[in-house]
Each structure stands twice: as C-alpha cells, then as structure tokens.
Amino acid sequence: MEELQEVNQKLDAKLICFFETLSSLYQEQEKLNDQMKDGFWNMSRARYNMGVRFVGMDQIHEERMQALTKVKVEEEGTDVFEGYSSLSVSEENIQVETIGLRKRNVGQSPEPSPPLVSPDPSTKTKRQHDPIKWFGVLVPPSLRQCQNQFKSSVETTIAVANLKQKLMQLKSEYVNLQKKKAEMTSALK
Template sequence: MDQILLEYLSLISALQEQWKQISTNLGGGFFQLAHAKYTMGPHRLNQNQYDGRMQATTRVLISQKKDTNMLNTPNEFICQYTLTSLEEISDNNEDNDSSSLRRRGIKNPENDSTKKRSQGRIIDDPLRWFGILVPSSLRESQRHFKQSLSGMINIINLRNEIINKEAEYQMLKKEKEKFMEENRMKHANSAEN
C-alpha cells in the first residue's frame, strides 16, 4: 500500500507540473499570436484568411491496454491516448498496403490511385495560408500551441493512471481491513478457548 501511495503522489506531482507547463505554453502562444497580429496588421491575420477546406494536422489515437494489477476490478482496462500527425497515419497505411502487395506479387491498380490521391491531399502547414514570409512570432505561436496539445494528452494519460492508482489503493485497503477483521476474530476466538 505504501508503494502505491508513493506512486500516486508522484503522479499527482507530475500532473501539477504538466498543468504549469501547459499554462506557460498557452500564455506564450496567445502572446505570440497577439504580437503577430500587431506585426502583420489586423486585416492580414483573421478568420477570413483560413482555408475553408482545412483539416486537422494531428489526431488523437485511443488504445486500451490491460492492467495486470487490476484484474479483479471493473477498471481493468486503461485508455492510452497518443498524438499523431496525419502524415504518419497515411505513411503507415501506404507501407502496409505496399508490403502486403509485394509479398503476394499482385499489382493492384487501386493502390496506385490511392497513392496519387494521398499525395494530392498532403496537408500543408497552416502558416502558409498567411503568405510566404510569415513573422517568426506566428511560428512561435504555432510551436507553443503544439506543445500545449502534447501536454494536454499527457495530462489525460496521467489522470487515467491516477484514477487507476486510486482504485488499486482502495482495493488493497479493503483487503487489509478484511485481513485485520479476520485476524481480530481469530484472536477473539483463541482468547475464548
């Protein structure tokens, strides 16, 4: 129980540090965005500059892993969140498709067309919407917001681990109470005899 409690406290400490880091990154991102808007002018950096066909450049992948410590509780699965770019996902899919076709020795015309479509829809850097020579403060703002997103994913994963440690601690606490009650009953029976 002591080991789980120490792990729980270290997770809480890591969570607090992550919140501080996200706060710093978000503050820096908004500050740099305001500086870029001042530098570029209020009419060059607004929602009318956004491409209407824009897509997210990153995705959150959710996977479940089985926690071996929590086999007898309802929370035996832990959700793990990872941040990935769409380019990584499309590269993995193309590698899987091409490797399976190479092994079988079959040429698939659909594969060629999907490669052309995926190359045509490569997601550009959103900073390019605002011209070729964007201010460095706009790039810094983007970097801060990307770091914040990564930190938020870490916070969610830490939160899930904390919830699991709480459940594990409560389970061990109940086992300890049960053991203490059985031990007390055993001593009471032996004292009577």
C-alpha cells in the same frame, strides 16, 4: 500476519507512486499553461505586426481544414491517449489564394506557374501542407513560434490526460488494497 504486512507495503508503494504521479501532473499542467500563454502572446504579437485583418478568422478556410494531429484512444496499456501527426494532404484539395497583394509588372505577361495537380490524375501525390501559409508566405517569426507552441501543447495535453488516467487507476488500486486490509484485520479479530 505476513499477508497483512505485504498489503501494508503495497499500500505504501501505491501511495508513493500516487504522489509522484501527482507531482508530474502538476509539472505538466504548469508546462501546458506556459505553452498556451506563450502561444497566445505570440499570436497577439503577430496580429500587431501583420495587422488584425491579416491574422484572423477570415484567413481560415473551414472547407479545406484538416487535422494536423490526431489522438488515438486505447483502453489497453498504461497510456490511454496517443497523439500522432498527420501532415500529408493530397494536392488536389489545395488551392492557393492571395489576399490583399498588389499586382506588379502589369504590362508584362506572367510566366506560367507549375500546376498544383500532378499531370497523371491516377497518381495522387502527397505533400506536406502547413496551415501557416494561409496567412502568407513571409509570416513574422512570432506567428511561427505561436504555431510551434500550440503544436507542443497538444503533446502536453495528451501527457496530462494520461497522467490523470494513471492517477485514477492508482486511486482505484489503493481503495481495493484498503478494502483487502480491512477484511484481513476483521478476520484476525
């Protein structure tokens, strides 16, 4: 009889934990919705300010594109998904392009710019590369806000995935406890 009471208490605890996790999931999904909405809103503001020609797919160079955030999937532990930032890119792969800029002081000789590649090819230096620079040096604040919203939405997406995984685990544990309770009650009869 004590075992049955213990199983009932575990069932109650699992159910409470399930609904708390479900509430957290709804909050994170709402947060993700707001981040995505704000990100797209700021992107449309940047396109309006800079012009559609300067903020679009034409500025994206797929051959040089690298992920800024990677997601690591683990089967052990409570959090199955983990995100980490990977912002370093070797300078050899970066080429600066200017699109649509006017040439000023055409009669004067330009000063030599520092090379992007380090003088010693055996040492590959790493530096932070920000894809927002594809759209120019002086981008509007709305484009930077857009980037920040989408970066934070990646972390929120990982939190949502982990909460959904936890809900599935809690549901499985609850079903197993219900089966155990049914076996115990049938054995008592």
